[in-house]
Amino acid sequence: MNPALAALLAALLFGLSTPFAKRLLGEVEPLLLAGVLYLGSGLGLWAWRLASRRLSTGESERRPGFTRDELPWLIGAIAVGGVLAPVLLLYGLRATPAATASLLLNLEGVFTALLAAAFFGEHLGRRIALGLACIVAGGVLLSYTPGTPFRISPGALGVAGACLAWALDNNLTRRIATADAVRLAAIKGLAAGTVNTVLALIVGAALPAPPAVLGGLVVGALGYGASLALFVLALRGLGAARTSGYFSTAPFVGAAVAVAWLDEPAGVRFLLAGSFMALGVWLHLSERHAHLHHHEPLVHDHAHRHDDGHHEHAHDFPWDGRTPHAHPHRHEPITHSHPHYPDAHHRHRH
Template identity: 55%
Template sequence: MHTGVIYALAAAILFGASTPFAKVLVGQMPPVALAGLLYLGSGIGLAIWYAVRAVSRRDAQDKPSTLTARDLPWFAAAVAAGGVAGPVLLMLGLHSVSASSASLLLNIEGVLTALLAWFVFKENFDRRIFVGMLLIIAAGVLLSWDHTATDGGPWGVVAIIGACLCWGIDNNLTRKVSASDPLQIACIKGLAAGSVNLAIGLALGGELPEARTVLLAGVVGFCGYGLSLVLFVLALRHLGTARTGAYFSMAPFAGAALSLLMLGEAPDLVFWIAAALMAGGIWLHLTESHAHEHEHEPMAHAHMHAHDAHHQHTHDFDWDGTEPHAHPHQHARLRHSHAHYPDIHHRHEH
């Protein structure tokens, strides 16, 4: 299986599993404060990891490329959309939507991510990918219709879809900086988003729960938001935005299955029909193959890499042969044909 697919699926499982745990915590503190604790847990945990890694890696070539000044506008906008607005909307939605159905509704993130990638950021797609997205949309509409009739109104569903839109914007903006260190990206996002959300929650009159609940929220945030985001950024680097979003659509199935076990929720027929539609859409994405002759334009950037077909360059420093390693490097013009995704080296037109 392609490395990027493994990263995306692992990210999906971690994030999906966090939803039913967040549902349990929703009633114990205000939604905005909970979003803050989840992201702070992510940021603090990743900061510890980042510090340990910095001490253990003494060779500069062994360290991932960090964010640059040119990355900061994209990254700041990504944090605002996905790190602040998205989690708050999700916590609000969880007040009126069951955890299992909320988990499935989160598939809409993949759809909105893809639509933005295709029509705003001009990432390529084909008929198979498009049909898969239609199936996922149909499943989301079915769940929304069901909750309009049974939960006293559509606002919980609207809030969750709004969260998905925020994360779709975040995903496309994060792709712009995905060649940089994913641990650094996820750590800064967690600390910034967590601090802002927690401050807002406390300013609105919220109070922190007991220490055990705070610790649980931090652990859930570290796994479901922190580690998941690190893996997601790695997947963006290898797969591009739309396809990463499609694979990430596995997240709600992980969350739905866990919520059924944890919370004893009984899924109805509509739930299973929606699940089948979403499974069909994801299958179409998983079985995609894209190959054609293409040309790489000359470019310069920095990221962790090995000397494969796309990295045939010399070094202007003393290199000991260790791979992968990171340094600024230049790509010459190259024309060839092979199966590929719209990763950081394949962002060509069709």
Template identity: 55%
Template sequence: MHTGVIYAMLAALLFGASTPFAKLLVGQMSPFALAGLLYLGSGVGLLVCYVARAALQRHAQERPATLSRSDLPWYAGAVLAGGVAGPVLLMLGLESVSASSASLLLNMEGVLTAMLAWFVFKENFDRRIFIGMLLIVAAGVLLSWDHAASQGGLWGMVAVIGACLCWGIDNNLTRKVSASDPLQIACIKGLVAGSLNLAIGLAMGSRLPASTTVLLTGVVGFAGYGLSLVLYVLALRHLGTARTGAYFSMAPFAGAALSLLMLGDAPDALFWIAAALMGGGIWLHLTESHAHEHEHLPMAHAHLHRHDEHHQHSHDFEWDGAEPHAHPHQHAPLRHSHAHYPDIHHRHEH
């Protein structure tokens, strides 16, 4: 299985599992405070990982490429959309929507991510990918129809879908910086978004719960928002935005299954029909194959890499042969044919 697909699936499982746990925490603090603690848990946990990794690295070339000044506008937009607005909308939605239904509605993140990638950022897609997304949209509509009559449920679903739109914007902006260190990207996002959300919550009069609840929230945030985002950025680097979003659509199924076990939600027939439609859409994405002759134009960037067919270059420093390593490098023009995704080296026109 492609490395990027594995990263995306692991990211999906971690994030999906966090939804029912977040549902248990809703009501114990305000949505802003809860989102803040989730992201702070992510940021603090990843900061520990970042420091530990730096202590173990012997050479500068072993370190992933850090964010550059040109990355900052894209990254700031990603943090505001996905780290501030998205989590708050999700917590608001979870106040009136069951965890299993919210988990399935979160499939809309993949759809909205893909729509933005295709029509705003001009990423390539084909009929198979489009049909898969239609199935996921149909499932979301069916699920919404099922709950539209419930008191407060409709606005809760609107909030969850709004969170998905924020994360769709976040995903597309993060792809712009995905060649940089994913641990750094996720760590800074967690610290900034967490601090801002928590400050807003405290300013609005929210009180923090017991220390054990704060610790539990931080652990959920570290796994579901921190490690998940690191893996998601790695998947973006390998797969592009739309396809990573499609594979990430597995997240709601993980969350729905766990919420059924933990919270005793009772799914009805429409729930399972929606799940089947979403499963069919994800299957179409998983079985995609894309290969054609293409040309690589000259390009210069920096990221962790091995000397494969796309990285045949010399070094202006003494290299001991260790791989992977990171440094600024130049790609020469190249024309060939092989199966590929719209990764950081295959963002060409068709």
């Protein structure tokens, strides 16, 4: 599949998940729906992973697993990103128009950047900071509700809380980012989905009709599972920056579908907030960060290409020339300057 098409389809599926989840909330309790959505995601991703392994074999398709030291980060990511975040989102979505909630999901990027800068030393340039400020301004416009505590809608607080939890999840996941992304997300989906489903049944959530359960599984499988699988395919062909650019359309897709399909209003405040957020996303994605930096010697194992300036190593095993592929490899010390992002090879101080 064309990588750009894969990225756009990933954004479309994820964007559609919010208005469809809004419709399901009329039939399924939020805690139970959170479990069903993530079970659908986990099952769908695991099926996709098994199908991919059957269709392709060889060293170039191997992906590294998890080490014992990485398990605490995985458990933390499952707890906050898989268990807590979807519950907050769905409780917030129940009291918030789907179009508003879709746009508020842009706050995940804000919280992710702020946590990364505060606790992991990632660089936060002026252009990024201005972009984040624009997104926050849009979020305030969407959330402002006179007569409520702090004049912020409780539903919007729930969506913002979900974004904060997913941001923490993103920063925990970055510690295990060299592992197989699809396997990681499948484990998170199955584990978190099981936990929330069991909790919902324990607290007495009513069992919905089978069509509603099936609908939740399908929305989870497509909106979270297939979306991630397509995102990974796009990453391999486009790289992180371009793929993120395409995927950043997802909240706006969700908002547009909610307005058109659910007949939700789109007044002046909504359009102004969306414009602020769109400007913020553009400022974020159009940043170009380059400076002279030094790489220390490093040995690790992750999926990589040989045309990125960091993986010009020889192989001590037969290699068919296909990339990306994964194997333990060593990076020699190097000092150079080029545009870069805070990926696994560029987590240096400034």
